[in-house]
Amino acid sequence: MSLPVALDAMGGDHGAPPNVEGAVQAARAGVPVILVGDRVKLHAELGRHAGSAGLPIEVVEATDVIGMDEHASDVRSRTQASINVASRLVKEGRASAVVSMGHSGATMASALLTLGRIKGVERPAILTHLPAKGGFTTLLDAGANADVKATYYAQWARLASVYLKVVEDRDNPTVGLLSIGEEDHKGSALVLEAHGLLRALHGRGVNFHGNVEGRDIFRNTTDIVVTDGFTGNVVLKLAEGEAKVLFGWVKEALQSSLKSKLGGLLVRGALRGLAERMDPSTYGASLLIGVRGLAFIGHGSADARAVKNALLRAARAHEANLIPRLEAAFTEQQASS
Amino acid sequence: MSLPVALDAMGGDHGAPPNVEGAVQAARAGVPVILVGDRVKLHAELGRHAGSAGLPIEVVEATDVIGMDEHASDVRSRTQASINVASRLVKEGRASAVVSMGHSGATMASALLTLGRIKGVERPAILTHLPAKGGFTTLLDAGANADVKATYYAQWARLASVYLKVVEDRDNPTVGLLSIGEEDHKGSALVLEAHGLLRALHGRGVNFHGNVEGRDIFRNTTDIVVTDGFTGNVVLKLAEGEAKVLFGWVKEALQSSLKSKLGGLLVRGALRGLAERMDPSTYGASLLIGVRGLAFIGHGSADARAVKNALLRAARAHEANLIPRLEAAFTEQQASS
Incomplete structure (x- = not known):
């Protein structure tokens, strides 16, 4: 046993x-x-x-x-x-x-x-999954480290790459560095430094895609998104909060007229599966990696x-x-x- | 004229x-x-x-x-x-x-x-609106300054407060500082410093509510949310990207069976209003304040x-x-x- x-x-x-x-x-x-x-x-x-x-x-x-x-x-x-x-x-x-x-x-x-x-x-990070097109995006750090050094990003990218390979059977998972533009020179001073370290790791345990933006998380542009624990925590809570408010609005819209109420009864089952997909309890818990x-x-x-x-x-x-x-x-x- | x-x-x-x-x-x-x-x-x-x-x-x-x-x-x-x-x-x-x-x-x-x-x-910020419960949340900086000082947050809070009062007729709008916990001591070193400056401005042109989290943006906990331009840009792009993916999933769900297709026809009008609410073109453009x-x-x-x-x-x-x-x-x- x-x-x-x-x-x-x-x-x-x-x-x-x-x-x-x-x-x-x-x-x-x-x-x-x-x-x-x-x-x-x-x-x-x-x-x-x-x-x-x-x-x-x-x-x-x-x-x-x-x-x-x-x-x-x-x-x-x-x-x-x-x-x-x-x-x-x-x-x-x-x-x-x-x-x-x-x-x-x-x-x-x-x-x-x-x-x-x-x-x-140097520092463990919280590794979590967010629902995304075609599956989920793995995000870290989701909140363990509000203040970070550039070297952390590189270590976290390596940890998450092994995790996805070993636990989720992903072959050579891609890593994106969360920034405010896709171009290599976009970002804060710290993110630019982290970009250099990640670039140097490419092909050595990390399949580095380059910068990704906020919109890429739900698009699943990369398997893994690395960021500092401040931004990551904001991302996680925003994503959950937005989904809740949006589904609330969908529900309201389905109650807005007799016609939409009737339609709502017919689509209820289909939408329930969607709500479950967005439910944080699907993933259970985050790993302190x-x-x-x-x-x-x-x-x-x-x-x-x-x-x-x-x-x-x-x-x-x-x-x-x-x-x-x-x-x-x-x-x-x-x-x- | x-x-x-x-x-x-x-x-x-x-x-x-x-x-x-x-x-x-x-x-x-x-x-x-x-x-x-x-x-x-x-x-x-x-x-x-x-x-x-x-x-x-x-x-x-x-x-x-x-x-x-x-x-x-x-x-x-x-x-x-x-x-x-x-x-x-x-x-x-x-x-x-x-x-x-x-x-x-x-x-x-x-x-x-x-x-x-x-x-x-010291530095202008990009002021933008995000759809939220009961209206919209005003967010700044949405991307002008990836690297910031604590004093910027205080200046941006004052600017945005005047803006909402003058242009949107909001009386004494509330200001939240984006962080990773509601408690005063939660956040990065920089955010803690900004918290102190904002606290000192409370009642002097800024109605400071305290820290807010990512989930508060769509909940409209405060009228204004101040953050650095890196986090703000990630928030803006994540919010838009998530809405797009979620509505795509709703559409798919409505196509998933004959029953849901039929229901989809009945709810289409109600959902269209919702999509428009989430459409960035509703707000047109952001102000460089x-x-x-x-x-x-x-x-x-x-x-x-x-x-x-x-x-x-x-x-x-x-x-x-x-x-x-x-x-x-x-x-x-x-x-x-």
């Missing part, structure tokens, strides 16, 4: 219920899970799911939890916090990955402090479906040997340069 | 035709226009519009034009370029504003070199409707005395501080 995924079962806006429900769904799909948190609460929650007793789900006690409005820096001192207990299970080889829908900053800090960085990576271990961060508002998808994704990354492959790629690069 | 608007009639991806057609439409709506460019071509193009001879449209010769793929810096030496001739008409008091759908960088450079800056403004004179920059792909709307907007800003009001606001601020 494969190694279980450690879930910070107390994390997120809704606490244990969606976490436990998602874990039950993942376990039914064949992924073993360790629920980390208040043992009594978690067993009570598990008891509400018929047949969960026979599933590959363990409970590991954690007496503390870092709330959504507390400080990420609390991670250092609160060793019994659920996220810290979960990260240590990975460190000790008892779990394949840590997944949390809780405090993002705390999850990043805990993963980084407990698991360390991959050699050659660059950490020496698998750590996934989800939305605080995650539902059971998002939790399940995050656990499945974590198990898949582990089975694909993502971390050893990332380490190997950086070692080779070091050796050849 | 009011002062005419100078239109760089050769600018844009499609050259004279949409410019002349838009000018004819604006003139019919009561806005006099000066077409700047190749006199023979422009007269020929005007001749294709029945009844245009009686309209308040003048033609002023410019023998040169800066192409979309040329360098913005060419503006300095090519004094006979249409954008330079148009900017000079404003400087000389013969036109109320300059409007161009041509090379954005060249338009900015020409306006800045010819008209100068408003005293107290901070320049000592009215200068508007549009999409290279602008159609006649966008040109017409840009000319109407320019005339409205002039009638509202925008430039003197902006200058006065900065003088008062200087005197009171």
Whole structure:
């Protein structure tokens, strides 16, 4: 049986219920899970799911939890916090990955402090997927680093290229550098510097396409888009917010007259598939890439479906040997340069 | 009769035709226009519009034009370029504003070199509107300054506040600082510094709401969103690109079955209004705010409707005395501080 995924079962806006429900769904799909948190609460929650007793789900006690409005820096001192207990299970080889829908900053800090960085990576980044023409675009950094150096972009491009190859089976994925014009000389001073570094990596682990613009993210011009964590976070939240408002407007339009209401009934099914495609819970959680271990961060508002998808994704990354492959790629690069 | 608007009639991806057609439409709506460019071509193009001879449209010769793929810096030496001739008409008091759908960088450079800056403004910004819940959100800088200082944000917040008050009749418009969390301490080092300056301006010409996130732009959480020109340009292009892809998906969904096709026919009218709301040509062009004179920059792909709307907007800003009001606001601020 494969190694279980450690879930910070107390994390997120809704606490244990969606976490436990998602874990039950993942376990039914064949992924073993360790629920980390208040043992009594978690067993009570598990008891509400018929047949969960026979599933590959363990409970590991954690007496503390870092709330959504507390400080990420609390991670250092609160060793019994659920996220810290979960990260240590990975460190000790008892779990394949840590997944949390809780405090993002705390999850990043805990993963980084407990698991360390991959050699050659200055700062881990949040790697996420955005729906796009023909599939999805992989974006990083989606918010871990508001202030960056040019060297980060190059490291992130390498990490994401290995990730897509190993986990998503993409052959030689293309990398775009987010800028404000396609031409090589367009961008901020920092982006121009990053452009030079990425250009130099072309053909050496990175298939560099050049600059891309905001409109290219949904067009899927490149498989990967690298940017700083400030811009990436704005992009992610804008994309989600815009989709929500636009679908709201479509709904309103379909209610605007008797004729459109009638038509709305007929197109409802077709539009539902579309709304699902735009739903962040489809991807479950984002990967904190660059950490020496698998750590996934989800939305605080995650539902059971998002939790399940995050656990499945974590198990898949582990089975694909993502971390050893990332380490190997950086070692080779070091050796050849 | 009011002062005419100078239109760089050769600018844009499609050259004279949409410019002349838009000018004819604006003139019919009561806005006099000066077409700047190749006199023979422009007269020929005007001749294709029945009844245009009686309209308040003048033609002023410019023998040169800066192409979309040329360098913005060419503006300095090519004094006979249409954008330079148009900017000079404003400087000389013969036109109320300059409007161009041509090379954005060249338009900015020409306006800045010819008209100068408003005293107290370090760098002009591109001010644009994005469709949002309940109307639109005003965003700046949409791309003029990829590298910024904290002081720019404060100046742009003041400029945009006066603009919304004077041109759009908004009383005490709210200003949000784009960041990666609502809490005051979230953001890059630069954004934190800007936050402090904006906080200090609260109640002194700026109604500062605090930080906003990417999702707030479409929610219309604040009337104005200030950000650096790199992030702002990414936001603008992402927002347009996403809307295009999403509407494409809605169209596909409506073609996916006989049932949805039938429904699609019934909802077509209702959705058309929505597509129009998302169409950038609704707003016509963006204002280069901070320049000592009215200068508007549009999409290279602008159609006649966008040109017409840009000319109407320019005339409205002039009638509202925008430039003197902006200058006065900065003088008062200087005197009171």
